Amino acid sequence: NAGVTQTPKFQVLKTGQSMTLQCAQDMNHNSMYWYRQDPGMGLRLIYYSASEGTTDKGEVPNGYNVSRLNKREFSLRLESAAPSQTSVYFCASSGPGQHYGYTFGSGTRLTVV
């Protein structure tokens, strides 16, 4: 099925470890996004990529880096994980299509201990 695929679904890290969250979409969308969602809160934008080859900071970029590998893939990297980064991470994409809306992945639940 067409959509946004995120891996892994769950991850536990120790403080100071690094990891990369992967995201891929097969809808030929130009724009991709990374959000985080903390309990009882809305989604906050970490980074986004308006098109292949470009990335920009969102509301809460500190502690993260991103790479737009190609049109399909947009990865999020935590260089030195901190407990404050414990959250659910959602990747999304958008572009012309049936509607001008976001399509979200199913999320990665990350716990930093």
Next chain:
Amino acid sequence: LAKTTQPISMDSYEGQEVNITCSHNNIATNDYITWYQQFPSQGPRFIIQGYKTKVTNEVASLFIPADRKSSTLSLPRVSLSDTAVYYCLVGDPTGGGNKLTFGTGTQLKVEL
């Protein structure tokens, strides 16, 4: 980015119509209004999008008055499975990198 205001929570019963209103006083000319639904442990899901007047799809209707400073999401005959958080967002989706700001949304609880 236009800021939106919507109720924190709403309660309803199965079979009733639910209307969730969102205010967006600073909406810009090129902005669309989009509603998303989020179930626990899932990513938000697109419900409906509109620019003006009324839009209807198989899931919901969206009513937008002429001044576009507010909008109302209407869910006909809700069921228990409609219990979710509903987000109202405003922005210009036609350009690249349309970064949307999600508020805390409206928690809809549907009971028997």
